[in-house]
Amino acid sequence: MLLGRARGTSKSGPDCASTFRRPPTRHRTCTACGAGAPPRARAGPGRAIERDAQRVYASQGWAGFPDLPTDPAQLGCDFFTQVDARVPFPRARHRGRPRPRRRSSTARWCDLPAASRSAPCWTCVPSTFDVRPGKAFTVKVSVTAPSREPLGRSAVALRVPDGWKVSGSGDLGRLAPGRTGSATFTVTPAGAPGDRARVAATLTTERGGGYTDRQVEVSPAVRGGQQALPQVEQYEKWVGALGVPQLRGLVAPVLTLPSGGSREVGSWSPT
Incomplete structure (x- = not known):
């Protein structure tokens, strides 16, 4: 799951990806396209198509975007x-620096046998998103060959x-074809409450390996907030119903x- 924006700054030009600097955060950031993309993408119609697509949203005030x-x-x-992932993906190799990403598929996100690449090969699931200092929670990792x-x-x-x-x-033992280990x-x-952190899992097998992580938030015992507009309250309820608490607080x-x-x-308590 990706958001079409990222907090941080970078220079314009071909080095926009390598010069990106972000504030302290636990989110992963990636570059999709732009000046740091291949020359054909810079000179071709891709960027123009993106701008034309923006202009379609006239009711949002986007019709006036310049060429x-x-x-x-x-x-x-x-x-x-990236706020969530349900498949393995490449581990970030440069702290604070995004890695340019071109067209990719799940097949490139997991260094396991080809037969396993068409679907998520493993999952890392914390028992809760909201964690409290000093209070233990569990993380379950499941892997299916x-x-x-065999793996x-x-x-x-x-x-x-x-x-x-x-x-x-x-230790997952020996994973025969089709067998799941947990x-x-x-x-x-x-x-401190309010901090977000990554729980990262690295898998090793006789046939390869993989990486994935999930985000959790250190939360206080009691949470309160400013009264929300109806639309904001609706958004917060939608986040909870969808099961993506990582998106909480973005509005x-x-x-x-x-x-x-x-x-x-008036008083208001997030749900």
């Missing part, structure tokens, strides 16, 4: 923030932020206040 510059040095990159190929002796390792504690064995870890978090709960006026703010 893009023809000078590649003035073009920037399109950045996306391809129906026609052999397999194991998974869990990586958490500094100061957190992990217990549990990641490992459950107990994680005790630390940190600011602002309230309008006229110049010289006043407004009573």
Whole structure:
């Protein structure tokens, strides 16, 4: 799951991807296209098609977008923030720096036998998104071997932020064709409420390996917030119903206040 934006800054031109700098965050950021894309993508109609697609949304005020510059040095990159993943993906190799990504498929996101690449080959699922300092939660990792190929002796390792504690064995045994192995870890978090962190799992087998991670948030015992506009409250309920708490809080709960006026703010509790 990707958001069509990312917090951070970068220079324009062919180095827009390598010069991207983001504020402290636990989100993964990737570059989809732009000046850092292959020359054909920069000079071809792809960018123009993107701009024409934006202009279609006239009711959103987007019809007035100007033509893009023809000078590649003035073009920037399109950045996306990954907020969730249900398939393995490449591990970030450069801290604070996105890795340019071209056309890719699930097949490139998991270094396992070809028969397993057409579907998610394993999952990493925390028991809860909201975690509390000092209160343990569990993380279950499940791996299924391809129906026609064994993975052999397999194991998974869990990586958490500094100061957190992990217990549990990641030994999955020998995974014959079609067999599923699971490992459950107990994680005790630390940190201040409001921090978000990644729980990362690395799989090793006799046939290859893979990587995936999930996000959790260190939460207080009681959570409250500013009264939300009806649309914002609807969004927060939608996030909960959809099961993607990572998207929580992306829409600011602002309230309008006229110049010289006043407004009573009622109580509100996020769900």
